[in-house]
Amino acid sequence: MLTIKSVTKRYGDLVALNDVSLEIAPGEFFGLLGPNGAGKSTLMSLVSGLRAADSGDIFVSGQNLRDASGPLRHELGLVPQSIALYTDLSAQQNLELFGQLYGLRGKELRRRVDEALDAAQLTERRRDAVKTFSGGMQRRLNISASLLHRPKLLLCDEPTVGVDPQSRNAIFDHLQRLNREGITIIYSTHYMEEAERLCSRIGIIDHGRILALGSLDTLLAQLPFEDEITFPAKTETEALAGELGALGEITTIDGTHRFRPPAGFPLSRFFALAEARSLSPRLFTSRRPTLEALFLHLTGRTLRD
Numbered sequence: 001m002l003t004i005k006s007v008t009k010r011y012g013d014l015v016a017l018n019d020v021s022l023e024i025a026p027g028e029f030f031g032l033l034g035p036n037g038a039g040k041s042t043l044m045s046l047v048s049g050l051r052a053a054d055s056g057d058i059f060v061s062g063q064n065l066r067d068a069s070g071p072l073r074h075e076l077g078l079v080p081q082s083i084a085l086y087t088d089l090s091a092q093q094n095l096e097l098f099g100q101l102y103g104l105r106g107k108e109l110r111r112r113v114d115e116a117l118d119a120a121q122l123t124e125r126r127r128d129a130v131k132t133f134s135g136g137m138q139r140r141l142n143i144s145a146s147l148l149h150r151p152k153l154l155l156c157d158e159p160t161v162g163v164d165p166q167s168r169n170a171i172f173d174h175l176q177r178l179n180r181e182g183i184t185i186i187y188s189t190h191y192m193e194e195a196e197r198l199c200s201r202i203g204i205i206d207h208g209r210i211l212a213l214g215s216l217d218t219l220l221a222q223l224p225f226e227d228e229i230t231f232p233a234k235t236e237t238e239a240l241a242g243e244l245g246a247l248g249e250i251t252t253i254d255g256t257h258r259f260r261p262p263a264g265f266p267l268s269r270f271f272a273l274a275e276a277r278s279l280s281p282r283l284f285t286s287r288r289p290t291l292e293a294l295f296l297h298l299t300g301r302t303l304r305d
Contacts, residue, residue: 001026001153001184002047007056009042009208016042018208019056024186026152029179031199032188033291039208040188041081044157047186048078060153074102077151081158083138084145087131091122091141094130095148102149116144119174136167143174154178156187160194172198192291204295211298220289222297229259229270231284240277244270 002024009017017039024030032040045051047058049065058065063072085094095113104112117123120140122133130138139159146154156175160168175198179185189195195202196216204212204219212219231237233255241257244250249260261270267286274284 001028001061002186003057003059003062004043004047005057005059007043007046007053007058009039009046009051009053015208017046017053020205020208020210021056022203022210022213024153024184026184027179027182029176029185029187029198029200031195031202032186032205033190033192033195033202033295034188034205035190038190038205040190040205041157042208043205044078044080044155044186044188048076048155049073050078074149075152077146077149077154079143079146079154079156079159081161083142085130085138085142088129090127090129091117091120091133092126094141095145098145099148104148112148116148119147120144121170134164134167136163136170139163139167139171140174143171147178151183153184153186156185158188158190160189160191192295195291202291204291204298206295206299212294216291219291219294222294227261227265227267227286228289229261229267229284229286231257231259233257236277237279237283240274240279243273 002022004020004022007017007020008015020039020043032043034040042051046053047060047065052066060072060075065072086097089097092113095116096109099109099112114123117126120137120143122137122141122144125133125137130141133141143156143159154175160171163171172194175185175187187194187198199216201213201215202219203210212222231240233241233252237257241250241252241259244257244259248262248265251258259270261267271281271284274281
């Protein structure tokens with residue numbers, strides 16, 4: 001569906017994208033994860049055709065965007081980071097305007113506007129001015145506007161910025177439904193939980209470079225440990241902590257022991273050791289590494305820096 005080959009983009013002395021290559025298969029829900037200023041929005045703007053790369057090539061459905069015609073660009077839908085609606089117009093008027101720009105007319109336009117309002121859960125507010133809507137309602141309408149022409153590839157550039165939790169969940173459900181219907185989605189975010197929940201494959205980007213690429217399990221396997229078990233640093237657990245030090249990595253921070261077992265270490269062995277010392281299982285918490293931990297491991301800074 002999308003192929004990016006050795007793309008570089010500069011803004012003066014700033015290298016926003018540095019020799020980026022990427023392939024997105026049809027039907028993927030691909031997440032582009034990174035902090036603000038990492039290059040996510042620049043990449044979206046290049047793929048959507050709003051900006052041109054300084055070098056490299058971008059192909060959509062096998063065709064180079066440099067030679068893109070109207071029909072090829074109609075395969076793309078863009079949900080920008082900033083709301084792209086006319087706030088003095090109603091929800092229906094906004095959708096009618098964007099639909100006409102896509103070449104829709106008559107009954108077909110009315111039908112798609114009705115479908116878009118229903119998908120955005122705004123049918124009852126169709127005649128209300130967008131400026132009276134909450135941020136979440138505007139975000140949902142923004143997504144529906146990008147889908148009027150039924151694109152094959154949907155670009156979502158941080159579409160939940162400033163949105164309340166309830167509206168975020170509605171947006172997530174809507175995007176997941178679209179993906180199940182066959183639309184390929186590229187979703188940029190700096191929220192780990194969004195990438196974990198939505199995306200079948202994730203690319204971690206920082207300083208204009210793709211640092212890691214793969215499914216969530218593949219990415220987490222790059223960390224130098226598989227699991228982490230935490231338990232309170234108490235008198236009753238000190239003997240266990242000393243024993244675990246010979247089996248893996250153990251650290252103590254703010255009154256909590258953190259045990260990172262080596263690859264292949266069976267957790268059943270850990271709990272057997274704890275049981276032998278009559279320690280309650282409730283003392284222990286087992287957790288997998290997170291994307292935040294991976295990003296910190298790769299770059300030395302948090303996702304929200």
